[in-house]
Each structure stands twice: as structure tokens, then as C-alpha cells.
Amino acid sequence: MAKKPVPFDAHWDLEGVDVVANWRYPLILPYITQSPSFIAVTKKHxxxxxxxxxxxxxxKLVFEVAKKFGLLNVEYGFDDFFNIKWWNTTGKHLYGTKHAIPDIEQKLVKAGQTQTVKVTSEESPTIVLQIPTNLTATEAISRIRQIFYINRELFNVEFGTPLPAKYDSEYKLEPSKLRKDTVIKGASAIAMYREGMPLWKIGNQLKISPDHLIKDSDLDMDQDKLAEHKRVLSIMALRLVKTALLIAENAARGRFPLDKPFPQAKLKSYKRPAGRPIGSRRPKRISVTEFKSF
Structure with missing residues (x-):
């Protein structure tokens, strides 16, 4: 089962670069390095x-991305240690800004104390709040929503305005409707598929369909039911692999996470021969050709 990635980030005051924490950053390398285009280009290099x-x-584009990401002269297939090292030496500088990103700040003022709060609002107006701790979190959030509404409607304050161009990073995470589960499991699915693991086993190991999971004790179940479980798992696993390959191909061009099809994408490099796996003696009940190739 694919493990959940620990979000990567960077702090301007400590590292001189600012990146808001995001779970997608640890998956950039696993996807780029399993892209058929990336593998072919770096092999040629x-x-x-x-x-x-x-x-x-x-x-040329794939080569330039590989060069900027510092991946031309290293083998693909990285462990967590290499991924973290890459982020700290290269990744955070590609996806970060050299200016501190405006963020919420807080200061606890104890009962009876008086504190002066210094506000620096170089880029946009700032709302200063006083939140007494006798309020619950739900009550406080409700009051804050009202404050946002009042400032927007009565004083024309705009929220969510884009930061100036000086905050732009060289690369940005793409807006995407991909489910978190799909992006996380997709990287593992490609690795398993490249290693030749049967599709149903990929689906089973990644728990793609909980209703069709096959345990070791289930191998003695009714053969028709077992075949149906494998069929469903194979279909869903292949769908995930195809999506993941598109994500990888886009990533190799600096676009992540994105599953948008495009003409230059290499999606047949991992194509498998049609037919049943060698050594299978069970009579063929369903056509598996469509599930084993692109």
C-alpha cells in the first residue's frame, strides 16, 4: 500500500526561501523519474x-527540465533519503520564492497584560484581530467569517488577491482536480507495473477496490468469484497506471500534478505482451489482453 507522503516546505527566515507546505512536493521526483520520456532522454545523455x-x-524540453532539476546524471528510482536531499538542495529553490510569503501571525496576550502589535503590510491591508480564549474554536471561526463579510461588503476589501510578480517561483504546482489518493497511489502503481507485477496484484496491494480485495485465504474461494475479483482489480489498476503515466509525462515537462493528454507523451514504453502470464494453466475465462497492454 502506498504510504502517505510527509509534506515538504521551506521557511524564509531559516532557509532564505519560502514554500508553503504541501503533500504533493514529495511526489514530484517519483513521477518525473518514472516518465518514459525522462528515462529515454537521460539515457541518451x-x-x-x-x-x-x-x-x-x-x-529538448524534457532535457532542460531534467537539467534544472539536477537529474541528468543520476539513476532513477530514488528512496526517501534522496528525495529529501533533492528537495533541500534543489526542489525548494525551484518551487519557492526568495521573499517571505505574507502569512497569519499570532501573539498570546495573558490576562492583565498590555502588548503592542507591530503590523507590516507592504503588499496588502491587514486585519488585526483580538480573540479571547473564552470563545470556542467554532465560535471564533464564526466571528472571523462575519468580519470577512463586513470588510468585503462595507469596505470593499478584496480577499485572495494574487501576490506581486516578485513572489513568483520558477515552477508552481498545477491546479488539478486529481484526487489525493490517485496521485499518491499512482506513483507506486507505475513502479509495480514496470517491475512486471500483474495488474490485479497491483490493484490488490494498493487496495484500489476494498470490495474486491483478495487475501491469501481467499485463493481457495470459488474460482468464478476469484476471477471476477481479479478482473475488477485489473481494470481499476490499469486505469490508475494510465493516469499515473500521464502525470509522469507532464511532470517530466515541469507540469505537476497534471494528467492532461498531449501529443508528445510517451505512454506505450511499458506496454506488455498480450496474453496470459507464463506458467498459468487455468483455462482462460475472460479476455485479459485489454487489461495488459496500452
Missing amino acids: RGLKVPRAELPKDE
Whole structure:
């Protein structure tokens, strides 16, 4: 089962670069390095023979991204340690800004104390709040919503305004409707598929369909029911692998996380031969060709 990634971030006051914490950052490398386009381009860079058909038409773009990300001369397939090291040396500088991003600040004022709060609002107006601790979190949040509404409607204060261009980073996470579960499990699905793991086992290990999970004790179940479970798991796993490959191909071009199809994407590099796995003696009950290839 794919483990949940620990969000990566960076703090301007400590590192000279600011990145808001996000769970997607730890998945950038696993996706880029499993992209068929990335693998072909970096192999060619290392002097290995690569068939022309495996190289993408936008080879130059993939090469430039690999170069900027510092991945030209290293093997793909990284562990967590390498991923963290890459983020600290390279990633945070690509996705971060050299200016401190405006954020909420707080100061606890004890009963009977008097405190002076210094507000620096270089980029936009700032609302200063006083929140007594006798309020519950729910009550406080409700009051804050009312404050937002009053300032927006009566004083024309705009919330969510974009930051100035000086805050732009070289790369940004793409707006995406992909489910978190899909993005997390997708990287693992590609790795398993590349290793030749049967699709139903990929679906089973990643628990893609809880209603069709197969335990070791279930292998003796009715063969028709077992075949149906494997069929459903195979269909869902292949769907996940296809989506993950598109995410990987987009990532190799600096677009993450995005599953948008595009002509240059290499989606057939991991194509498997049709037919049943070698050594299977069970009579063929369903057509598995469509589940084993692109």
C-alpha cells in the first residue's frame, strides 16, 4: 500500500526561501523519474543507445527540465533519503520564492497584560484581530467569517488577491482536480507495473477496490468469484497506471500534478505482451489482453 507522503516546505527566515507546505512536493521526483520520456532522454545523455522511437518529439524540453532539476546524471528510482536531499538542495529553490510569503501571525496576550502589535503590510491591508480564549474554536471561526463579510461588503476589501510578480517561483504546482489518493497511489502503481507485477496484484496491494480485495485465504474461494475479483482489480489498476503515466509525462515537462493528454507523451514504453502470464494453466475465462497492454 502506498504510504502517505510527509509534506515538504521551506521557511524564509531559516532557509532564505519560502514554500508553503504541501503533500504533493514529495511526489514530484517519483513521477518525473518514472516518465518514459525522462528515462529515454537521460539515457541518451549518459551515452547509452536509445531507439529513436523512445525519444519524445519535445526532447529538448524534457532535457532542460531534467537539467534544472539536477537529474541528468543520476539513476532513477530514488528512496526517501534522496528525495529529501533533492528537495533541500534543489526542489525548494525551484518551487519557492526568495521573499517571505505574507502569512497569519499570532501573539498570546495573558490576562492583565498590555502588548503592542507591530503590523507590516507592504503588499496588502491587514486585519488585526483580538480573540479571547473564552470563545470556542467554532465560535471564533464564526466571528472571523462575519468580519470577512463586513470588510468585503462595507469596505470593499478584496480577499485572495494574487501576490506581486516578485513572489513568483520558477515552477508552481498545477491546479488539478486529481484526487489525493490517485496521485499518491499512482506513483507506486507505475513502479509495480514496470517491475512486471500483474495488474490485479497491483490493484490488490494498493487496495484500489476494498470490495474486491483478495487475501491469501481467499485463493481457495470459488474460482468464478476469484476471477471476477481479479478482473475488477485489473481494470481499476490499469486505469490508475494510465493516469499515473500521464502525470509522469507532464511532470517530466515541469507540469505537476497534471494528467492532461498531449501529443508528445510517451505512454506505450511499458506496454506488455498480450496474453496470459507464463506458467498459468487455468483455462482462460475472460479476455485479459485489454487489461495488459496500452
